[in-house]
Amino acid sequence: xxxxxxxRPAAYYLAAIPFVVALLFPFYWMxxxxxxxxxxxxxxxxxxxxxxxxxxxxxxxxxxxxxxxATWMVNTAxxxxxxxxxxVVISILAAYxxxxxxxxxGETLGGMIFAVYLVPTTLLFIPLSQIIRxxxxxxxxxSLVVSYPTFLVPFATxxxxxxxxxxxxxxxxxxxxxxxxxxxxxxxxxxxxxIPGVLTATLFAFTLSWNEFIYAVTFVSSTAQKTxxxxxxxxxxxxxxxxxxxxxxxAVLGSVPIAVxxxxxxxxxxxxxxxxxxx
Amino acid sequence: MATAYAFVAPAVTLLVxxxxxxxxxxxxxxxxxxxxxxxxxxxxxGQFARLLRQExxxxxxxxxxxxxxxxxxxxxxxxxxxxxVLAGLGxxxxxxxxxxxxxxxxxxxVPTALSTVAWKWMFEPQFSVxxxxxxxxxxxxxxxDLQWLGEAHLAxxxxxxxxxxxxxxxxxxxLLAGLLSIPDDLYEAAETDGATAFTRFWLITVPLLRPVLAxxxxxxxxxTISDFNIVYVLTRGGxxxxxxxxxxxxxxxxxITGEIGRGAATSLFMLPFLMVIVFxxxxxxxxxxxx
Numbered sequence: 001x002x003x004x005x006x007x008r009p010a011a012y013y014l015a016a017i018p019f020v021v022a023l024l025f026p027f028y029w030m031x032x033x034x035x036x037x038x039x040x041x042x043x044x045x046x047x048x049x050x051x052x053x054x055x056x057x058x059x060x061x062x063x064x065x066x067x068x069x070a071t072w073m074v075n076t077a078x079x080x081x082x083x084x085x086x087x088v089v090i091s092i093l094a095a096y097x098x099x100x101x102x103x104x105x106g107e108t109l110g111g112m113i114f115a116v117y118l119v120p121t122t123l124l125f126i127p128l129s130q131i132i133r134x135x136x137x138x139x140x141x142x143s144l145v146v147s148y149p150t151f152l153v154p155f156a157t158x159x160x161x162x163x164x165x166x167x168x169x170x171x172x173x174x175x176x177x178x179x180x181x182x183x184x185x186x187x188x189x190x191x192x193x194x195i196p197g198v199l200t201a202t203l204f205a206f207t208l209s210w211n212e213f214i215y216a217v218t219f220v221s222s223t224a225q226k227t228x229x230x231x232x233x234x235x236x237x238x239x240x241x242x243x244x245x246x247x248x249x250x251a252v253l254g255s256v257p258i259a260v261x262x263x264x265x266x267x268x269x270x271x272x273x274x275x276x277x278x279x
Numbered sequence: 280m281a282t283a284y285a286f287v288a289p290a291v292t293l294l295v296x297x298x299x300x301x302x303x304x305x306x307x308x309x310x311x312x313x314x315x316x317x318x319x320x321x322x323x324x325g326q327f328a329r330l331l332r333q334e335x336x337x338x339x340x341x342x343x344x345x346x347x348x349x350x351x352x353x354x355x356x357x358x359x360x361x362x363x364v365l366a367g368l369g370x371x372x373x374x375x376x377x378x379x380x381x382x383x384x385x386x387x388x389v390p391t392a393l394s395t396v397a398w399k400w401m402f403e404p405q406f407s408v409x410x411x412x413x414x415x416x417x418x419x420x421x422x423x424d425l426q427w428l429g430e431a432h433l434a435x436x437x438x439x440x441x442x443x444x445x446x447x448x449x450x451x452x453x454l455l456a457g458l459l460s461i462p463d464d465l466y467e468a469a470e471t472d473g474a475t476a477f478t479r480f481w482l483i484t485v486p487l488l489r490p491v492l493a494x495x496x497x498x499x500x501x502x503t504i505s506d507f508n509i510v511y512v513l514t515r516g517g518x519x520x521x522x523x524x525x526x527x528x529x530x531x532x533x534x535i536t537g538e539i540g541r542g543a544a545t546s547l548f549m550l551p552f553l554m555v556i557v558f559x560x561x562x563x564x565x566x567x568x569x570x
Contacts, residue, residue, distance in 0.1 A: 009373050016379055019357075026398060030397040042406065048411055101286070116294055122529070123505065213391065218530065229392035244406075251394065266384075269388070
C-alpha cells in the first residue's frame with residue numbers, strides 16, 4: 001500500500017469524515033425532511049438540521065391515502081421479481097453453453113453479448129418504445145418485464161460465465177459419464193457449486209430493475225401501471241407545486257428495500273461490483 | 280452442437296428482437312422524418328444535418344462533452360482519494376472501517392431518480408439547505424442569491440455535482456480492490472530505498488493500478504455520456520434548454536414533441552463515441568478473459 005508512514009490512524013478517520021458527510025448528507029436530509037411538519041419545513045427562520053416541533057408521519061400517510069404510492073411499490077416489486085427471474089434463467093443457460101460447450105460461433109456470440117452489455121439504455125429507447133407499442137404492451141408494466149431483460153441478460157450472462165469457468169471440469173464430466181444430460185449436469189453439478197455467482201447475478205439484476213428509470217418513464221404513463229421512480233417524480237409535483245415532504249417520504253420508502261437487501265448481501269455486492277458487473 | 284444452440288437460443292432471441300431490431304429501427308428512423316403515428320419518408324442524412332445546424336443541439340453536444348469530461352475527471356480524483364483513505368482504514372484494521380465502506384456505497388445503490396429528488400430539494404430556490412449554510416458562513420447575503428437550477432451555469436454545475444456524488448463510490452470501491460491487490464513488499468522495498476510517499480504513489484501505485492483504472496474510466500465514460508436520470512429529474516433540460524444531454528434532448532424531441540425521427544437521430548449521436556469506448560473496453564477485457 002502507499003506506505004506505512006501513516007502510523008497515525010486518526011489521520012485516516014479525519015480524512016474519511018468529509019467523504020462520509022458529503023456522500024450521506026442527502027439521505028439524512030431526505031429522512032429529516034420527510035418527518036417534518038409543513039409549518040416547520042417552510043419556515044426560513046428554523047434551523048433546518050433538526051426538529052423544532054415534534055416529527056410527524058403525515059407525509060407518509062398522505063402517500064398511502066391520497067396517492068397511488070402503494071400501487072407503484074407493488075408494480076416495482078412485480079416488475080423487478082419477474083424480469084430478474086426471466087433474465088437469470090436465460091442467462092444461466094447461455095452462460096453455461098458459452099463457458100463450457102464448444103460450438104461454432106460461440107466465441108463471437110460471447111463477444112457480442114459483451115458488446116450489448118456496454119450499450120446504454122438511452123441509445124435505443126425511442127425505437128424500443130415503438131416496438132413495445134407494436135407488441136401491444138404500451139402503457140403497461142408488462143412492457144418493463146419484457147424490456148428489462150435486454151440489459152439484465154448480457155451482464156448476468158457475462159458474470160455467470162466467469163463463475164462457471166472456475167468450476168473444475170472433472171466434476172461435470174463424471175456426471176456426464178454417469179448418463180446425465182447437459183441440462184442435468186448444469187442443474188445438479190454446476191448450479192449448486194456456483195451459488196455465490198447466481199446470487200450475485202440475481203442481486204444485481206434485482207437492483208438494476210428496481211432502480212430503472214428511463215424505460216419506466218417512457219413506456220408507461222397511466223398512474224395504475226407506474227413504478228416508483230416515475231410515480232414519485234411525476235405525480236408528487238403538480239404544476240409548479242412541489243409536495244416536498246411527500247417527495248422525500250417517497251424517496252425514503254423507495255430506497256429502503258434496496259438498502260436493506262444490500263446491507264445483508266454486502267460482500268456479494270462488492271464482489272459483483274469489482275468483477276465488472278457494473279452499471 | 281444442438282444442445283449448445285438450444286441453451287443460447289432464448290438469450291439470442293431476446294437480444295435479436297429487443298436490441299438488434301430496435302437498433303435497425305433506430306437507423307431507419309434517424310434517416311426519416313417520422314413522427315408519432317407516421318413512419319415518414321426517407322430523408323437520408325437530413326436529420327443529422329439539421330440537428331447540427333440547430334442551436335439547441337449544438338448546446339446539447341457541448342453540454343454532453345463538458346458533463347462527461349468534468350464529471351469523469353472529478354470522479355477519478357475523488358474516487359482515488361477515497362480509495363486511499365479506505366485502504367488506510369482497512370490496513371490498520373481500524374474499528375468501523377467496514378461500516379464506513381458500506382455507508383459510502385449508498386449513493387451508488389439507491390435509485391438515482393429518487394436520490395436526485397433529494398438534491399432537487401437541496402437546490403430549491405427559497406429553501407436550499409446549501410444556501411442556508413452559505414448565508415451563515417457569510418458567503419452570500421440571502422438564501423435566494425444562488426439560483427442553482429434557475430441560472431444556466433449554476434444548473435450545469437448542479438447536474439455535474441450530482442453525477443459526481445453518485446459515481447464516487449463506484450470508483451472508490453473498484454480502485455480499492457485494485458489497491459489491495461498490490462503486494463505490500465513492493466512498498467516496503469521502496470521505503471527501504473528511501474522513496475517518499477509521493478514517489479511510491481507515482482511509481483508503484485499508479486502504474487499497477489492502470490488496468491483497473493482504465494476499465495473503470497471506460498465504463499464510467501459510457502454511463503456518463505449516456506446519462507438521463509439526473510438531468511431529467513433535476514432540470515428537465517432547463518432553464519431554457521441549457522442543461523440538456525443527448526439522451527434528455529432525444530426524449531424531449533422524440534417522445535414529448537413526437538418527432539421520432541429526429542429524436543432517434545439525436546440518440547444516435549452517442550454511437551460513434553460509444554463505439555470507440557466499446558472497442559477499447561473489449562480489447563482490455565479480451566486480454567483479461569482470453570476469449
